[in-house]
Amino acid sequence: MTDEVLFRKVFAIxxxxxKRAGEASVEVRNILKEVGFDPEVIRRVAIASYEAEMNVVxxxxxxKMDVKLKSDGIYLVVEDEGPGIPDVELAMQEGYxxxxxxxxxxxFGAGMGLPNMKRxxxxxxxxxxxxxxTRVKMVIKKNG
Amino acid sequence: xxxHLHSIRIDETKCVGCVLCMKACPTKAIRVRGGKARxxxxxxxxxxxxxxxxxxxxxVPLTTSFSDLERFKYTVAIxxxxxYTQFGWEVMPxxxxxxxxxxxxxxxxDEAWMCEMVSASIAEYIRENPTPKPKISIxxxxxxxxxxxxxPDLVKHVVHLNTPIELAAKxxxxxxxxxxxxxxxxxxxxxxxxxxxxxxxxxxxxxxxxSCLDGAISVKDxxxxxxxxxxxxxxxxxxxxxxGVGLGWAMSGGEVSGINLDSWLAVSGVEDIIQILDDVEAGxxxxxxxLECLLCPAGCVGGPLNVVNRHLAKxxxxxxxxxxxxxxxxxxxxxxxxxxxxFFSLEKQVEAYPIPxxxxxxxxxxxxRKRMEKLISSLxxxxxxACGAPDCKTLARDIVLGEARLEDCVFLKKAV
Numbered sequence: 001m002t003d004e005v006l007f008r009k010v011f012a013i014x015x016x017x018x019k020r021a022g023e024a025s026v027e028v029r030n031i032l033k034e035v036g037f038d039p040e041v042i043r044r045v046a047i048a049s050y051e052a053e054m055n056v057v058x059x060x061x062x063x064k065m066d067v068k069l070k071s072d073g074i075y076l077v078v079e080d081e082g083p084g085i086p087d088v089e090l091a092m093q094e095g096y097x098x099x100x101x102x103x104x105x106x107x108f109g110a111g112m113g114l115p116n117m118k119r120x121x122x123x124x125x126x127x128x129x130x131x132x133x134t135r136v137k138m139v140i141k142k143n144g
Numbered sequence: 145x146x147x148h149l150h151s152i153r154i155d156e157t158k159c160v161g162c163v164l165c166m167k168a169c170p171t172k173a174i175r176v177r178g179g180k181a182r183x184x185x186x187x188x189x190x191x192x193x194x195x196x197x198x199x200x201x202x203x204v205p206l207t208t209s210f211s212d213l214e215r216f217k218y219t220v221a222i223x224x225x226x227x228y229t230q231f232g233w234e235v236m237p238x239x240x241x242x243x244x245x246x247x248x249x250x251x252x253x254d255e256a257w258m259c260e261m262v263s264a265s266i267a268e269y270i271r272e273n274p275t276p277k278p279k280i281s282i283x284x285x286x287x288x289x290x291x292x293x294x295x296p297d298l299v300k301h302v303v304h305l306n307t308p309i310e311l312a313a314k315x316x317x318x319x320x321x322x323x324x325x326x327x328x329x330x331x332x333x334x335x336x337x338x339x340x341x342x343x344x345x346x347x348x349x350x351x352x353x354x355s356c357l358d359g360a361i362s363v364k365d366x367x368x369x370x371x372x373x374x375x376x377x378x379x380x381x382x383x384x385x386x387x388g389v390g391l392g393w394a395m396s397g398g399e400v401s402g403i404n405l406d407s408w409l410a411v412s413g414v415e416d417i418i419q420i421l422d423d424v425e426a427g428x429x430x431x432x433x434x435l436e437c438l439l440c441p442a443g444c445v446g447g448p449l450n451v452v453n454r455h456l457a458k459x460x461x462x463x464x465x466x467x468x469x470x471x472x473x474x475x476x477x478x479x480x481x482x483x484x485x486x487f488f489s490l491e492k493q494v495e496a497y498p499i500p501x502x503x504x505x506x507x508x509x510x511x512x513r514k515r516m517e518k519l520i521s522s523l524x525x526x527x528x529x530a531c532g533a534p535d536c537k538t539l540a541r542d543i544v545l546g547e548a549r550l551e552d553c554v555f556l557k558k559a560v
Contacts, residue, residue: 006510009517026422034516034541035509036501039297043425046297050426069510107428116427 007031007069013053015060015082018106024065025050031067032074037142044120044140045074051113052078052136058103059083060133073122073141080135085128092118092126151190151206151343154181158202163529165194165203170414171293175542176532186500189289191414191439192340192448205340205449208359210366213248216332216358218320221249222312223336225256225386226394226444227363228464229457235374237391237464241383243374244336247366252383253316255335258308260390260472263402264479265488269305270405270433278409278424278432279303283399285341286439287417288350288494295421296496301435305488306352308393309335313356335360338440338447351490362449388465389472395461396443400436402472408434413441502544512544519543523553530554 009031011024028049032042049065056063056078063080085091091098092114099109118124123139161179173187174194181194181202195203213219221244228237237254244252270279280301282288291298306314313333320331335342335357342360349355392398396412409432411420417437423429440446445461446454482488502516503509519540526536531552533539542548551557 006507007514007517022422022426025426029422029425031513033294033296033499034502035513036498036503036506039299039496039498043297046425047427050428071507 003070005068005070007035007067009067011053011065011067013056013060013063013065013078013080015057015062015080017057021054021057022050025053028065028067028074028076035069037074041074041140041142045076048117048120048138048140049076049078051117052076052138054108055113055134055136056080056082058099058108063133072143073139076121076136076138076140078136078138079133081133084130084132084134085126086130088126088128149344149348150183150185150188151340151347152183152188152192152195153204153206154183155202155204156180158200160200160202162200163534164197164199166532166534167529168193168197169534170418171290172534172538174534176529187293189286189293190341190344191286191290193414195340196448205362206343207337207362207365207449208334208343210361210369212359213332213334217330218250218324218326218332219248220251220253220316220320220331220333221245221336222253222255222309222316222333222357224309224338224363224394224444224447225259225391226338226447226450226457226461227336228256228391229394229445229460230363230367230450230452231371231374233460233463236384237386238382238384239374239377240370242377242379242381243370245379245383246373246377247369249334251316251320253312254384254386254390255308255312256384256386256390256393258312258315258390259393259399260386260402261474261479261482262305262308262311262488263389263393263399264472264474264476265305265483266303266434267404268480268483269303269488273304274433276301277430278435280424281399281434281436282307282351282490282494283393283436284438284444285339285345285350287437289341290414290417290439291421292350292494292496293499294418295425296498298421298424299494299496301424302494304351304490304493306490310349310352310356311488317356332358334358336363336366337361338363338444338450340448341439351492351494353491363447364449364451367451385473386468387473388468388470391464391468392461392470394443395445395458396438396441397436398443398461398465400434402470403434405433407432408436410436410438412438412443412446414439502541516540516544519550522550522556524555526555528554 060080060082066077068075121138128134166174389402397410400408442454445457502512523536
């Protein structure tokens with residue numbers, strides 16, 4: 001029964017659209033608040049989904065965030081079409097960033113994105129292919 | 145049924161059932177039902193945005209009237225620093241304080257002085273409690289309610305410090321009953337305020353078992369009387385103790401600029417506050433130590449119960465800060481001692497009271513949210529408000545909760 005998808009919503013994310021960046025993450029949190037998730041779980045989803053969404057906006061051409069609620073928690077799959085990450089292991093290190101000067105001036109690209117996503121999720125998987133794109137799967141358990 | 149006490153009510157004899165207040169409400173707490181606006185108590189944070197936009201004077205903020213003071217033997221006025229911005233460039237705070245005495249208050253206290261003391265205590269508090277970052281100011285009662293309601297996960301960011309107005313009232317009550325031998329109930333301590341949420345924070349305070357204030361008179365209600373009194377004040381008594389550090393609390397950016405911090409952010413206006421709180425929730429802004437959020441645009445000077453345009457008022461607040469200097473007059477040593485004694489602390493934790501979920505049973509709540517999603521797409525997103533809900537999404541929520549029907553949508557009705 002734990003595998004049953006109780007709710008699903010897919011959000012489109014546009015690469016380079018800094019104006020609307022973060023909106024999908026806000027809506028995910030609002031949905032979780034409406035169905036009465038624990039504040040601490042919401043906090044973790046907020047951080048994980050926001051960082052994932054921002055990565056698509058900053059580096060991807062286009063992408064989507066697929067959100068599923070199951071009885072044991074929140075399943076997020078964020079994938080994009082984009083340049084891919086040359087060295088995933090390196091990118092997972094805190095402080096490592098390939099953000100441009102421009103992104104940093106806007107307050108992004110501190111090199112904490114992927115580490116924060118991992119820290120705030122119970123399951124974290126990342127797969128990236130050069131010149132194709134990146135896919136991140138995160139599970140945040142209700143009692144994680 | 146739980147009773148939801150609020151400081152705003154609708155006068156049904158004046159309400160014409162338009163959509164303005166409903167549209168302005170940041171927490172979607174208003175519906176128009178049976179041709180009249182209704183406030184849903186459990187969603188209201190008493191911000192007064194509805195009062196601001198109502199053209200028919202049908203939104204009534206609950207405040208104390210001047211005649212209510214007759215039941216006290218000894219009355220004290222504590223004006224918000226924003227009152228000092230309401231009488232033009234020439235009138236100084238001290239003159240306004242003397243004016244309040246002239247219109248009948250037995251004692252008048254300069255709240256800006258307590259603001260100045262609290263500024264110093266915030267610096268101590270943040271040194272001792274740097275995380276989670278950023279800390280959120282407790283100064284604005286509507287913002288604290290907004291956090292407790294919409295951002296339950298951020299409640300732990302709110303500083304565990306009492307507000308200047310409550311600290312002032314508490315200190316004065318003790319001092320007056322001790323020195324002048326009045327029983328507590330004989331003393332009436334009244335805030336002079338621009339804030340529509342003040343009364344609710346007196347009746348139902350956050351972080352305190354009870355308020356030390358007895359009421360709040362709105363600036364607009366006392367203005368005419370005070371204006372006359374100020375014209376010929378000739379007393380040579382100094383009642384104003386504060387410097388620009390305390391006086392600045394009247395406006396956005398004033399509280400933070402008087403605190404010795406490395407990094408801070410001041411935000412005002414409800415839309416911007418929601419945007420910033422969304423960011424904090426996503427783990428951003430961690431390089432900021434302290435976040436001042438005042439719900440009214442430009443800060444308390446822009447409170448809907450004030451009379452002067454908020455930009456004029458803010459300019460006057462800036463003038464006063466410049467005139468009285470940005471060097472704090474409080475003794476650090478005294479603040480340190482009071483801080484250690486717990487003088488500035490709240491009595492209890494600020495508690496979240498999150499939005500009631502769509503259903504007590506989570507699996508049912510999720511089912512309802514799923515249905516809501518379908519309804520939202522069929523409603524079409526014209527956001528007209530003719531159904532009596534502020535937008536299509538809220539109508540969808542009301543429908544799944546059984547509080548509205550699909551037929552309430554005038555466009556769907558037309559299509560059928």
